[in-house]
Amino acid sequence: MSMRGDKKPTLYVYNWGDYIDEDVIDRFEKEYDVRVVYDTFSTNEDMYVKVTSGGSKYDVLFPSDYMIKRMIDEDLLEKIDLDNVPNAKYIDPRFKDLDHDPNNEYSVPYMWGTLGILYNKKMVSEPVDSWDILWDPKYSKQILMVDSQRDAVGIALQKLGYSLNSVDRNELEAAKQELIKQKDLVLAYVVDEAKDKMIAEEAALAVVWSGDAVFAMRENPNLDYAVPKNGGNLWFDGMVIPKTTQNKELAEAFINFMNEPAIALANAEYTGYSTPHMEARKMLPQELANNKAAYPADEDIANTEVFVHVGEMLREYDRIWTEVKAY
Numbered sequence: 001m002s003m004r005g006d007k008k009p010t011l012y013v014y015n016w017g018d019y020i021d022e023d024v025i026d027r028f029e030k031e032y033d034v035r036v037v038y039d040t041f042s043t044n045e046d047m048y049v050k051v052t053s054g055g056s057k058y059d060v061l062f063p064s065d066y067m068i069k070r071m072i073d074e075d076l077l078e079k080i081d082l083d084n085v086p087n088a089k090y091i092d093p094r095f096k097d098l099d100h101d102p103n104n105e106y107s108v109p110y111m112w113g114t115l116g117i118l119y120n121k122k123m124v125s126e127p128v129d130s131w132d133i134l135w136d137p138k139y140s141k142q143i144l145m146v147d148s149q150r151d152a153v154g155i156a157l158q159k160l161g162y163s164l165n166s167v168d169r170n171e172l173e174a175a176k177q178e179l180i181k182q183k184d185l186v187l188a189y190v191v192d193e194a195k196d197k198m199i200a201e202e203a204a205l206a207v208v209w210s211g212d213a214v215f216a217m218r219e220n221p222n223l224d225y226a227v228p229k230n231g232g233n234l235w236f237d238g239m240v241i242p243k244t245t246q247n248k249e250l251a252e253a254f255i256n257f258m259n260e261p262a263i264a265l266a267n268a269e270y271t272g273y274s275t276p277h278m279e280a281r282k283m284l285p286q287e288l289a290n291n292k293a294a295y296p297a298d299e300d301i302a303n304t305e306v307f308v309h310v311g312e313m314l315r316e317y318d319r320i321w322t323e324v325k326a327y
Contacts, residue, residue: 077107115232143203144187144203
């Protein structure tokens, strides 16, 4: 690389795995004559540890609702100057003023979706409408469970009829016992690999986020997706600027670029996740716009809950998940 190339401003981006149309990064680099260093994480907790353990210098992160709230509370984020993000006008008002960032000061919505069950219709004959199916011995070693503490503990809590935001020690202990009971039935605890394993028909059931379900269903018509009637998680991911940023204006330019209608459309099409961007939504191809996994009817998500930051009780969640995995 020439010396001149080395002097290009660099933007450090930290996003979920498989959560952007990679051409978008090249387009941003060319248009702004910058270099993007792009890293990925698989859970909010992994991202948080990396960002808070020092040594990282990220400019843009993509956390979920409860993690955005935690990072605001811990003074880890910069306020975004929305004058530098005029394309935020395209965000559907339904995704503004949410509990985790009530004044839209620290985050610009990126995608939203649900957590549910991806299943193979050839292998599963009964209706998939409850988390209980993930505990059915009939599917022993055919279940892919999500390797993420808030999600896994949340599923066990909802299975028992509790809130996935429970801070009751007895309820959390009961959830731990459920996860230990389930352990022998689980083929593997996975995150990003779940969709590929399901496409390859290596398992009958997997806990996945909705966009991964859309992606997998495109590749294998035997697959379908359901949000359990006894719960599910409705989530919102946003773009934020951590205090580690060395170039806040470039970070704002990137967030604005991600909300150019054509770019927001490319990301929604590639990932299969649900866009909060009104123009991109209008331009979606019919098969995606009508996909129930990506754009569910209100009644299909009536019983979902949004994660909230559980504060000090997070230690309990950490402990439970560590004990389940080690059991």
